[in-house]
Amino acid sequence: MEPRQITGVYGEVSGLPAPVSAHVREEQLQEPRIYTVTAEWSQSELVRCSRLRYLQEFTLISESNNHKSIRTVLPPGPCVSVSGELLSGFSPIRGLRAVIRETSGHQLLEIWNCHGLRKCLNLTALNEHGRVYDDAQFGCLSWSECENKLLYVAERSKNASAEMQDGGHDRSLYCEDWGEALTNRSEPAICVVDLEIGAVSVLEGVPPDVSPGQALWAPGSQSVFFIGWYHEPFRLGLKFCSNRRSALFKIDLCGHCERLSGENLSVSNPRLSPDGSTLIYLQGAVFGPHNQCLSLQQVLYLDLESGETSTLLDVVSRPQFAGLYEALPSCCWSADSQRVMFSSACRNWKGLFLVDRRSKIVTSLSDNLSDSSSQLYGSWKLLTVQRDLMVVCCSSPNTPPTLRVGFVPRAGEAVSWQTLQEPVMTFDFSWKVLDVAPPSDEENANYPGLDFGAVLVKPSSPLGETRTPLVVFIHGLFDFAVFPFLILCLYPVNYRGSTGFGQHSILSLIGQIGSQDVKDVQRAVLTALERDPNLDPDRLAAIGGSHGGFLACHLLGQYPESYRVCAARNPVINAATLLGTSDIVDWRYTSAGFHYSYDQIPTAEALAAMLQKSPIAHAAKMKAPVLLMLGGRDRRVSPHQGMELYKALKSRGSPVRLLWFPEDGHSLSRVDTQVDCFLNTALWLHQHL
Numbered sequence: 001m002e003p004r005q006i007t008g009v010y011g012e013v014s015g016l017p018a019p020v021s022a023h024v025r026e027e028q029l030q031e032p033r034i035y036t037v038t039a040e041w042s043q044s045e046l047v048r049c050s051r052l053r054y055l056q057e058f059t060l061i062s063e064s065n066n067h068k069s070i071r072t073v074l075p076p077g078p079c080v081s082v083s084g085e086l087l088s089g090f091s092p093i094r095g096l097r098a099v100i101r102e103t104s105g106h107q108l109l110e111i112w113n114c115h116g117l118r119k120c121l122n123l124t125a126l127n128e129h130g131r132v133y134d135d136a137q138f139g140c141l142s143w144s145e146c147e148n149k150l151l152y153v154a155e156r157s158k159n160a161s162a163e164m165q166d167g168g169h170d171r172s173l174y175c176e177d178w179g180e181a182l183t184n185r186s187e188p189a190i191c192v193v194d195l196e197i198g199a200v201s202v203l204e205g206v207p208p209d210v211s212p213g214q215a216l217w218a219p220g221s222q223s224v225f226f227i228g229w230y231h232e233p234f235r236l237g238l239k240f241c242s243n244r245r246s247a248l249f250k251i252d253l254c255g256h257c258e259r260l261s262g263e264n265l266s267v268s269n270p271r272l273s274p275d276g277s278t279l280i281y282l283q284g285a286v287f288g289p290h291n292q293c294l295s296l297q298q299v300l301y302l303d304l305e306s307g308e309t310s311t312l313l314d315v316v317s318r319p320q321f322a323g324l325y326e327a328l329p330s331c332c333w334s335a336d337s338q339r340v341m342f343s344s345a346c347r348n349w350k351g352l353f354l355v356d357r358r359s360k361i362v363t364s365l366s367d368n369l370s371d372s373s374s375q376l377y378g379s380w381k382l383l384t385v386q387r388d389l390m391v392v393c394c395s396s397p398n399t400p401p402t403l404r405v406g407f408v409p410r411a412g413e414a415v416s417w418q419t420l421q422e423p424v425m426t427f428d429f430s431w432k433v434l435d436v437a438p439p440s441d442e443e444n445a446n447y448p449g450l451d452f453g454a455v456l457v458k459p460s461s462p463l464g465e466t467r468t469p470l471v472v473f474i475h476g477l478f479d480f481a482v483f484p485f486l487i488l489c490l491y492p493v494n495y496r497g498s499t500g501f502g503q504h505s506i507l508s509l510i511g512q513i514g515s516q517d518v519k520d521v522q523r524a525v526l527t528a529l530e531r532d533p534n535l536d537p538d539r540l541a542a543i544g545g546s547h548g549g550f551l552a553c554h555l556l557g558q559y560p561e562s563y564r565v566c567a568a569r570n571p572v573i574n575a576a577t578l579l580g581t582s583d584i585v586d587w588r589y590t591s592a593g594f595h596y597s598y599d600q601i602p603t604a605e606a607l608a609a610m611l612q613k614s615p616i617a618h619a620a621k622m623k624a625p626v627l628l629m630l631g632g633r634d635r636r637v638s639p640h641q642g643m644e645l646y647k648a649l650k651s652r653g654s655p656v657r658l659l660w661f662p663e664d665g666h667s668l669s670r671v672d673t674q675v676d677c678f679l680n681t682a683l684w685l686h687q688h689l
Contacts, residue, residue, distance in 0.1 A: 010675065025038070040055055140214055241291070335387060349433075438520065455492050511592065518554045570668065631666060
């Protein structure tokens, strides 16, 4: 394919929209019931190199004799752009829509009703705080029960006169932040808007060693629940890290604050039941793996003072149900406040689950967990549950994100799922799940008996009688649905240590990076070649990002005769030199098998172990051409990691190419960057395969 053809295919596939959130409104009629689902979609647009967002409404009419059965889905309304909106939220009773919008350098709070714009406050001009947080870690927009107040989180206002005192030397004072993708987040504050008088105030009383976020009103709207992350002695990176010391707090409007959860834990995602009786939240360990299996805790509102919590769903060591690994949607309760819905990784799939508070039994609500490739959807993501109507986003390697709905079932019943809008296209690929068991000499002595898996995605029409190249995909963000269009097989591998296989699998990787995970990927490749004679063992490629880039480069060094080409995005190359530059220094110690504490001083033993476990130790043996893609603003894995490999390979005459994106970070998520990365990766693979 020519570059223009590749770009055209990429633009068509990457431009497919995906639903990112949803809201359900029920019309107060006797018969039948009418539900309105408002879905927010995200879509990449290559002409402007931007990411668009828009709303679309769907009207659902129930059966007259059964409110939990949809009779008709009316054609959806027009798409309405919401680009420029930072946060939005519907009020619980009247369906008012609050929007925090960025326009001409100002942040505005708008309140909309059925008659248009009802109120607008210029938050920037009021100057009560800094920029509003719109990220998934701290950000929130919560309505009070009376619908006269709103909560959100913003940067605490800096006192300009204090910064200029003593000759202005404080202007150069270093200000900590929360790391990768949160570089402008330093001192968050909970802000309260009184809509009746149009006033904004910062809620005082939060402990000084705590950064608040994820705030929501308590019953009665006279106090607020929030998560507080401890930032002493210093901040560590928070994005993608569920292992940061934090606690659940309650603060009243007079500033009296109390901690509700235990000490030395990591907590997040507080969610209040519809009847206001029960609060649930996620809980995990501090430090250790930065993405781990979590427990689901519950506390009765009346028991908050005593701090009596109970475990609704515990950490899963070995899967029957594989455990809880992901954030909860803002609305996840059934209408009777007895059941909680969530989506989570489950082996090589992502499933949808229900847990009953009374029995604590977990039930699968998705039909994709039978490990059968005949299933249409491999991934189920819950967007919301309101009025017992679940709204989910379903997808698979050959099916773009699709919006579906179904009612919370009674015990023993299956969900009757209904698709609201078919995707504009599906892909003529085949895919299947491969389960892989390590041989006895590759078992983990502390966690024996673990297996892992991979997903093989193949083009439907290989060229002639030739075998198809296999692209081993290991962690990181690639638009992998495009690869089979290029007549390449894609092979994502979930090695031991991946989420979805239980906490023991995650813990098994501690101290074993560069060895167990590399052998697992190679074992998965050999398994695929054994089971599918149409794969070409002489044309293997390895691609990945972050730790996936680490593994891709390891494969080149440890199995130099096996791989023909490699593409790595922001890879970890030398864990020893990364130690002082990463925003998650704790993981650098933990992954290498060392205990971490804030006052840790590097030792010769630790540095030697990190170097020995790194791809740079095998650089002299690498033969395959390497494409490196680096973000100049990466706080997680310094771009100098990739530069280190670039220089090592170039000094030996090995073919290497480096792409530098000065304005991008670890995820290389800018639309123009993603286009550039994919086009260059595709051309690199075609050139060398």
